[in-house]
Amino acid sequence: MNFDEIVANRRSIRSYNPEKKVSKEQIFEIIKTAQEAPSWKNSQTGRYYVVMNDNKLKEVREALHPQNQIVTKDVNALIITTFVKNRSGFDKNGTPDNELGNGWGCYDLGLQNAYLCLKACQMGIDSIILGLRDADKLRDVLDIPETQEVVAVIALGYRNIDDVKMPPRKEISEIVKLYE
């Protein structure tokens, strides 16, 4: 698949094949690509908690919105993504470089996660990013330190459905203001 095909094929998938499992090796390859994303002063503050164990998967699922629990019921891999606070967007003394503060850490993580989902897609693996989750519960279950902000959960697996349509996008004119 070329880049445009990967972009066109990546969709948020909400029904997974329980028979097809993602391997640890595949997940590490995907995260290695995510790491190649740019980050503020190369601070690389994104962190990944990869959950593949049945008991932990159950606990993580329980921290998701009920609808997201249904979406993820057949996946064998959930990745909880966090970033280390007060580094990306900050100087060495811990002073924010501008008004966005930790918004930059979230920005960097989002970039990494876009790479992650696109790399997974190139490998034939489907994904969905889940923002409706209980961060405190996830922190407890995975022992995530307070120095990190819990952001999204990403499910990886193989789709159980064909013909997934792209939800409509806005017109380019609605999102671009051109000065020429």
Ligand SMILES: Cc1cc2nc3c(=O)[nH]c(=O)nc-3n(C[C@H](O)[C@H](O)[C@H](O)COP(=O)(O)O)c2cc1C
């Ligand atoms: C930050 C973020 C949070 C999201 N949270 C959820 C979620 O909690 N549950 C869900 O079903 N989809 C979630 N999505 C998926 C979006 O609904 C989806 O990306 C959007 O509808 C566009 O569809 P597409 O990804 O197939 O292009 C989230 C996506 C992003 C980027």
